[in-house]
Amino acid sequence: MSSLPQNRSTSLLTDKYELTMLQAALRDGTAHRKCTFEVFSRRLPNERRYGVVAGTARVLRAVRDFVFTEEQLADLDFLDEETLAFLRDYRFTGQIDGYREGELYFPYSPILTVRGTFAECVILETVILSIMNADSAVASAAARMVTAADGRPIIEMGSRRTHEYAAVSASRAAYLAGFVATSNLEAAHRYGIPASGTSAHAWTLLHINEDGTPNEAAAFRAQVETLGVDTTLLVDTYDITRGVETAIEVAGPELGGVRIDSGDLGVLTQRVRRQLDELGAHNTKIVVSSDLDEFAIAGLRGDPVDGFGVGTSVVTGSGAPTAGLVYKLVEVDGHPVAKRSRGKAMTGGTKSALRAYRATGVAVEEIVHPFGTPAPDVGQLTATALTAPLMRDGRIVEGLPTLDESRDHLAAQLITLPWEGLALSRDEPAINTRFVGFADSNREPAH
Amino acid sequence: MSSLPQNRSTSLLTDKYELTMLQAALRDGTAHRKCTFEVFSRRLPNERRYGVVAGTARVLRAVRDFVFTEEQLADLDFLDEETLAFLRDYRFTGQIDGYREGELYFPYSPILTVRGTFAECVILETVILSIMNADSAVASAAARMVTAADGRPIIEMGSRRTHEYAAVSASRAAYLAGFVATSNLEAAHRYGIPASGTSAHAWTLLHINEDGTPNEAAAFRAQVETLGVDTTLLVDTYDITRGVETAIEVAGPELGGVRIDSGDLGVLTQRVRRQLDELGAHNTKIVVSSDLDEFAIAGLRGDPVDGFGVGTSVVTGSGAPTAGLVYKLVEVDGHPVAKRSRGKAMTGGTKSALRAYRATGVAVEEIVHPFGTPAPDVGQLTATALTAPLMRDGRIVEGLPTLDESRDHLAAQLITLPWEGLALSRDEPAINTRFVGFADSNREPAH
Structure with a gap:
């Protein structure tokens, strides 16, 4: 034994x-x-x-x-x-x-x-x-996404959509295929894969005034104060245009990035890029997520997207x-x-x-x-x-x-x-x- | 800590x-x-x-x-x-x-x-x-399969098609949904789910004569001798009609079951049922596998199938x-x-x-x-x-x-x-x- x-x-x-x-x-x-x-x-x-x-x-x-x-x-x-x-001695x-x-x-x-x-x-x-x-x-699905992203980085963030340990090896397989980072801490721990993350809608929703009304600025301010101006703010909890405005008000034009997690990403990223540029935030990156697969990524080839967050589709093999x-x-x-x-x-x-x-x-x-x-x-x-x-x-x-x-x-x-x-x-x-x-x-x- | x-x-x-x-x-x-x-x-x-x-x-x-x-x-x-x-003390x-x-x-x-x-x-x-x-x-996919099987038992055998630990909880979820058993020994060990299994094509292929020619009868004989006449023999490695004939020759008409893992299961089960009845093996059950999902199971409702083995589709949520x-x-x-x-x-x-x-x-x-x-x-x-x-x-x-x-x-x-x-x-x-x-x-x- x-x-x-x-x-x-x-x-x-x-x-x-x-x-x-x-x-x-x-x-x-x-x-x-x-x-x-x-x-x-x-x-x-x-x-x-x-x-x-x-x-x-x-x-x-x-x-x-x-x-x-x-x-x-x-x-x-x-x-x-x-x-x-036989099994007792098996090797x-x-x-x-x-x-x-x-x-x-x-x-x-x-x-x-x-x-x-x-x-x-x-x-x-x-x-x-x-x-x-x-x-x-x-890995087979992830490689197609990397090709579709055409040099723009993809972060794997699908742990929540698959078995808790399948998530760990899925992070590994996605990284093997060319993803640049994972949200999964166990995968980072076991395999040395870079870990990455921004914030969730819950973070914004947590920040309400005493009367229960939303206070998106407070959420953004706390995130920037803790994680630095290089952080990525999630701007689509309430209204994206207001969210972007508030983000730059709070962080200034040196803000690292904004993330959009819903809606028609082609149209939205164009609009947000224009808005950021008008606010002088030329270097603020636009990161998108929201049920992306290789086809959706390819469809954004002409749009001002600086990075992708991919969850469900990569950990479930995108249809396979x-x-x-x-x-x-x-x-x-x-x-x-x-x-x-x-x-x-x-x-x-x-x-x-x-x-x-x-x-x-x-x-x-x-x-x-x-x-x-x-x-x-x-x-x-x-x-x-x-x-x-x-x-x-x-x-x-x-x-x-x-x-x-x-x-x-x-x-x-x-x-x-x-x-x-x-x-x-x-x-x-x-x-x-x-x-x-x-x-x-x-x-x-x-x- | x-x-x-x-x-x-x-x-x-x-x-x-x-x-x-x-x-x-x-x-x-x-x-x-x-x-x-x-x-x-x-x-x-x-x-x-x-x-x-x-x-x-x-x-x-x-x-x-x-x-x-x-x-x-x-x-x-x-x-x-x-x-x-905070994390050190977290509970x-x-x-x-x-x-x-x-x-x-x-x-x-x-x-x-x-x-x-x-x-x-x-x-x-x-x-x-x-x-x-x-x-x-x-569980959601498995419940649909159980309904489609209309009272006939389904065994979960999809471990090999999903992450090694996802397989264990998939067995559990399929059992929860009404499957009767699993092939997975860790699931049996952890959760007390009945474990079940027959044999693989490798078992039949292993049994060759000295000149390399197939000897299906030897494979069947060894399985029956070890596992008893109640076992289920896999009859489709070479030719199904010959396989069924050999199975009953070796095991007699009290053979527990035969498994068919390929081909047009509706036609084949009808034919095999007739053949078994002609050989006097009226109680020998017919078990089918081969990429079954809820739709394929429902499609066999009128056919002489006594049990199903389901793998890929259940552990992958049958499309979801x-x-x-x-x-x-x-x-x-x-x-x-x-x-x-x-x-x-x-x-x-x-x-x-x-x-x-x-x-x-x-x-x-x-x-x-x-x-x-x-x-x-x-x-x-x-x-x-x-x-x-x-x-x-x-x-x-x-x-x-x-x-x-x-x-x-x-x-x-x-x-x-x-x-x-x-x-x-x-x-x-x-x-x-x-x-x-x-x-x-x-x-x-x-x-």
């Missing part, structure tokens, strides 16, 4: 059938077959052009922390003694390879490859998928709250295996992938080949290996990219896409994925 | 601006004003007819565990000493009233009412909303991954306050609510009146109070409903809705919410 505290163990973040399959496999002797499980997606949600790999670092920690405490074992009374004994001792965090992916990209015995790999299915599906959904990644057995004792179910066909065998680029740096295609075979020749193109070691004999490989390095990597990758690959509209994936060197009997995925 | 371990403290599940507002309020003396914050929703997502309150019990525990450890305080270096001192000492878990709600239902000083209430915003938005989104609940300041030192922003208007003042029913038990309307005033007269109708004490002076009220009691309550409430209120189609809320006894200057919400 491990000394890991109960609350850090990830072992019950698991579906029951994984443990009953384990028990059956221990009984019939198949538990120790050498297997490969692969994480991939059959399609991109909502006909997007690309996905963003996220959660890999969290997955590796979750695998490391996948141990069973006695208290947990006591609860698994549906298992026999042999299975409980993943296999190999994990995969795409780095912040890498782009496409349908059938072999994002993560887990090798070991059936027994040690099968029970990791749920926790691996939970993490990668949640984090990749957020899960990335649709699956964890499938693809090889058993050296034999490729594959499901034949209608609409769920796949290619068996352990895989590696590379991406081919033109000399101009534009990505051309993704090529998937059998793991351990030499990379296919790409002629005049340049190839970059996508599959890299992440865990060896159960230990996390040293020197893996930091969150900031992964963030930079994604930013660099996005500009390798053919220009139409960055469009927000629904269409085919930005590049194709080609399978090379797999047996003929091993059906190609339909795409 | 509290002795609560770092990992159980919920205090950093908070947006930064809550703490900077706190600091400004401590400075300007507004921190100690008596305030009421209210959780409500302006509309039901996707024009649904009702919402289901969920997460209340989790909220109360999170408020109880909202304390700052020294390690956390050390990280809050943007705050001044006075604010840090919520106020009052919380609200709807019970498993209660129905409609636009502007005052689901949760938090009373205390501005300082102690404002910093709870994010954690309260995160929990209630996540749990209510799942967040409930859209907000936490708004509605009263300061006895004065009602309300935001006037366009599209975000609300009614100020602390509120209570009751629901009025006809003698037949059918719900007629929800009536909201000022907190502490006598319940309005409902004439011939029967009224039930919806607002009940949940926390007093910072302590959770004793004797609150258990999860199973809340589950029973919801089941009983659903049958009080006018029959069209249970329809899956988009429309108005099933009943209206009426505001009685608020000042004229206090604008009625538009609905």
Whole structure:
């Protein structure tokens, strides 16, 4: 039994059938077959052009922390003694390879490859998928927003719209995708992401006179006195024009910013910019929020917006709250295996992938080949290996990219896409994925 | 400082601006004003007819565990000493009233009412909303699925499609809404929800002969030997007709069930039912999964389906991954306050609510009146109070409903809705919410 505290163990973040399959496999002797499980997606949600790999670092920690405490074992009374004994000693001792965090992916990209015995790999299915599906959904949506914002900063402020711990990893995934800051203090604490925030309508509403009438100026004055003139004042609690007037009266033309959280943002920002300029507040920034998604952000491209606050849409994956990644057995004792179910066909065998680029740096295609075979020749193109070691004999490989390095990597990758690959509209994936060197009997995925 | 371990403290599940507002309020003396914050929703997502309150019990525990450890305080270096001192001693000492878990709600239902000083209430915003938005989104979607299933059991198996801890509370919310079991072992462990599971395609794929050819019979045999003939075999890995044939050959006609996880489930279940009957397996149940939502479940009403496994759609709220609940300041030192922003208007003042029913038990309307005033007269109708004490002076009220009691309550409430209120189609809320006894200057919400 491990000394890991109960609350850090990830072992019950698991579906029951994984443990009953384990028990059956221990009984019939198949538990120790050498297997490969692969994480991939059959399609991109909502006909997007690309996905963003996220959660890999969290997955590796979750695998490391996948141990069973006695208290947990006591609860698994549906298992026999042999299975409980196996779990008591359980540590993943296999190999994990995969795409780095912040890498782009496409349908059938072999994002993560887990090798070991059936027994040690099968029970990791749920926790691996939970993490990668949640984090990749957020990062994939967030990257589109960053592109739409066209260089203007976006702050993630959606914690309140999703599960309290999903919020923490959503902040991380949004930052990975290029958001500049988060409202979430736990994410700042755990991951070192810059934290940011202005004030809520409650702050303005709190400031009433003794007779109950509003006193917006008092709210603004207290905020400026405490947080400095560089702060951002929320000006739309009562009337925006009056709010802006009061803000500059109180703070002077050196006010850092104003935030607008309601209404027709295109029209309003134009009007507020004019008003601020007339008041001499030329450097006062305009920050907007209010149910923004990538389409609304793109729609404000021509308007005087200096920054965006994005909440609901980013933490819920903007219409695709899960990335649709699956964890499938693809090889058993050296034999490729594959499901034949209608609409769920796949290619068996352990895989590696590379991406081919033109000399101009534009990505051309993704090529998937059998793991351990030499990379296919790409002629005049340049190839970059996508599959890299992440865990060896159960230990996390040293020197893996930091969150900031992964963030930079994604930013660099996005500009390798053919220009139409960055469009927000629904269409085919930005590049194709080609399978090379797999047996003929091993059906190609339909795409 | 509290002795609560770092990992159980919920205090950093908070947006930064809550703490900077706190600091400004401590400075300007507004921190100690008596305030009421209210959780409500302006509309039901996707024009649904009702919402289901969920997460209340989790909220109360999170408020109880909202304390700052020294390690956390050390990280809050943007705050001044006075604010840090306040947080070091922080414990919520106020009052919380609200709807019970498993209660129905409609636009502007005052689901949760938090009373205390501005300082102690404002910093709870994010954690309260995160929990209630996540749990209510799942419960609201799940209740529609339970209705659509028309008495046939549904198992929640969506852990892999959402954040690893969101999965645990999603299991809880789905069970609250009437699902019969979950695949998630942590949810079973924490909340005592029945855990359930069959097997994955990986189990069948694992069973190959030495030459790599499939051996579905070996997989089925091992599962039946370990889990008993009562188990459910997954029959669609290769060919469903062959799979069913093999299943009955191996297990005999007393096999508990077969699961189909792909294809056109209406056609397939009809065919499989005939085949099972021909093989004498009249009691073998047919369980279906494969991206089911409430509409797909309703579409199978006439087909021989004995149970459903639902994953993605329930944990992601079936198109509405967040409930859209907000936490708004509605009263300061006895004065009602309300935001006037366009599209975000609300009614100020602390509120209570009751629901009025006809003698037949059918719900007629929800009536909201000022907190502490006598319940309005409902004439011939029967009224039930919806607002009940949940926390007093910072302590959770004793004797609150258990999860199973809340589950029973919801089941009983659903049958009080006018029959069209249970329809899956988009429309108005099933009943209206009426505001009685608020000042004229206090604008009625538009609905």
